[in-house]
Amino acid sequence: xxxxxxxxxxxxxxxxxxxxxxxxxxxxxxxxxxxxxxxxxxxxxxxxxxxxxxxxxxxxxxxxxxxxxxxxxxxxxxxxxxxxxxxxxxxxxxxxxxxxxxxxxxxxxxxxxxxxxxxxxxxxxxxxxxxxxxxxxxxxxxxxxxxxxxxxxxxxxxxxxxxxxxxxxxxxxxxxxxxxxxxxxxxxxxxxxxxxxxxxxxxxxxxxxxxxxxxxxxxxxxxxxxxxxxxxxxxxxxxxxxxxxxxxxxxxxxxxxxxx
Amino acid sequence: xxxxxxxxxxxxxxxxxxxxxxxxxxxxxxxxxxxxxxxxxxxxxxxxxxxxxxxxxxxxxxxxxxxxxxxxxxxxxxxxxxxxxxxxxxxxxxxxxxxxxxxxxx
Numbered sequence: 001x002x003x004x005x006x007x008x009x010x011x012x013x014x015x016x017x018x019x020x021x022x023x024x025x026x027x028x029x030x031x032x033x034x035x036x037x038x039x040x041x042x043x044x045x046x047x048x049x050x051x052x053x054x055x056x057x058x059x060x061x062x063x064x065x066x067x068x069x070x071x072x073x074x075x076x077x078x079x080x081x082x083x084x085x086x087x088x089x090x091x092x093x094x095x096x097x098x099x100x101x102x103x104x105x106x107x108x109x110x111x112x113x114x115x116x117x118x119x120x121x122x123x124x125x126x127x128x129x130x131x132x133x134x135x136x137x138x139x140x141x142x143x144x145x146x147x148x149x150x151x152x153x154x155x156x157x158x159x160x161x162x163x164x165x166x167x168x169x170x171x172x173x174x175x176x177x178x179x180x181x182x183x184x185x186x187x188x189x190x191x192x193x194x195x196x197x198x199x200x201x202x203x204x205x206x207x208x209x210x211x212x213x214x215x216x217x218x219x220x221x222x223x224x225x226x227x228x229x230x231x232x233x234x235x236x237x238x239x240x241x242x243x244x245x246x247x248x249x250x251x252x253x254x255x256x257x258x259x260x
Numbered sequence: 261x262x263x264x265x266x267x268x269x270x271x272x273x274x275x276x277x278x279x280x281x282x283x284x285x286x287x288x289x290x291x292x293x294x295x296x297x298x299x300x301x302x303x304x305x306x307x308x309x310x311x312x313x314x315x316x317x318x319x320x321x322x323x324x325x326x327x328x329x330x331x332x333x334x335x336x337x338x339x340x341x342x343x344x345x346x347x348x349x350x351x352x353x354x355x356x357x358x359x360x361x362x363x364x365x366x
Contacts, residue, residue: 049267052330055285058263209288209329 030251033194033259036185041206045258053135053204053256056128056211060136063129069120075133078117082140090138091146091253094242096153102235103157103242107134107213125232131211135202138255146199146253148245157235161243164236170227176240191260197248198241200257207260214241261357262286266347268361272339276365280311280319281334282347284357290325306351309333313363314343339365 034042044050064075064082079085093106104112110133111122123130148154165176179188180196187193201214208216215237222229230236267281284306291303303325311319319335342365348358 049265049281049283050332050334052283052285052332054265055263055283055330058265206328 028250030197030248031185031195032197032199032251032254034200034254034257036192036194037258037260041258041260045200045254051204051256051258053202053211053258056132056135056202056204057139057256059128059132060134060139063133064136068114069118071119073118075113082136086137086140088141088144088147090141090255091144092149094154094238094245095149096151103154103238105213105215105238105241106137107131107215108233108238110134110137126213126216128211131202131213134213135211135256138202138253141253142255144253146245146248146251148242148249154242157239158242158246161239161241164240165243170222170225172225174225176221196244197251198244199248199251200254200259202255203257203259205259211256214244262349264347264357264359266359266361268345268363270364271366272364273366274340275338277336277338279334280337280345281332282309282311283330283332284349285330286349286351286355288323288325288327288329288331292325304352304355306331306349306355308348308350310348310350311335311337312346312348313337315346318345339363341365 034045037045044052048054061082067074075082090106093109094103095109096102097104097109097112100112107125107130110130114120115122168175168178176196179193184193184195198214198217201217202211203217204211205217215232218237218240219229219232263285265281265283269278269280272278286306287304288306289301289304291301291305293301295301305325305327306323309321309323309331310317318337321333321335323331343363345361345363346358347361348356350356
């Protein structure tokens with residue numbers, strides 16, 4: 001009797017869950033930061049003649065064609081035209097890099113190409129050159145769907161990234177999830193808390209008055225909760241990026257985006 | 261040389277009012293900020309922008325420290341004839357840059 005009731009209750013619950021599931025399938029509850037911006041900032045991103053990141057993209061295009069290193073090879077000597085050769089690449093990163101046996105970000109990957117293929121000196125993290133080339137490569141994936149690679153070697157790193165996302169840190173004792181999952185859409189001071197989907201990096205952030213990477217943004221949150229920010233390129237940040245990419249899988253790449 | 265992006269509509273007809281857009285990479289350092297070594301960062305801003313059509317000034321603007329970096333300007337222009345547009349930015353520390361674009365009027 002009790003068992004029959006319980007299974008009935010489960011059945012009702014399951015059909016209720018199914019109904020919720022199908023409603024969600026129709027409308028993705030995830031929002032890009034773009035959706036929460038003012039119409040003026042949205043217009044700035046939509047219009048390439050207004051978007052200041054396009055200045056960096058123009059620099060990146062020049063760097064793509066400029067010989068570097070002892071062999072004087074350009075990016076184009078191996079990869080050809082970036083518009084075809086780099087199409088969809090940014091939508092896949094971070095990806096696993098075999099010889100380092102760890103995931104690397106798009107910026108790190110560019111530097112690996114620079115040191116290993118071109119035999120040139122690596123660019124400093126957040127340097128204008130690296131961001132410019134990254135923006136140019138990322139632009140070739142604009143409008144494509146974020147598709148993190150289906151690589152089992154990434155799984156442990158991604159799991160650690162998720163742990164970091166949910167772990168409370170800093171003097172304010174806050175986890176990423178507490179703002180960006182639990183309180184997204186509400187206000188923190190004057191600004192709307194975004195859901196934290198990395199859809200448009202590298203971004204031109206009006207607060208920075210410059211182009212910046214996702215790691216710069218993540219480090220901003222670390223100091224925001226008064227935790228010690230890991231240095232650029234730290235595995236901790238790459239793991240977080242990896243988790244964020246899987247969390248945003250299926251959303252559209254907007255790079256290079258504008259954010260307030 | 262600073263990177264610039266200049267947009268001039270190419271389908272204008274005589275008498276049309278077109279919108280010209282210019283964007284230039286420039287730090288627009290206000291002169292009020294203090295660097296990590298405690299010293300004031302010297303001011304480095306653009307002071308003046310001038311647009312000329314075949315040498316005749318058709319638009320000019322004065323820029324001030326409150327204007328953000330990589331300044332974007334858009335302005336309307338009534339076009340009566342084709343010609344060469346020149347865009348000049350002048351700034352602190354002898355900064356001077358001139359770019360040109362062709363204006364085609366049907």
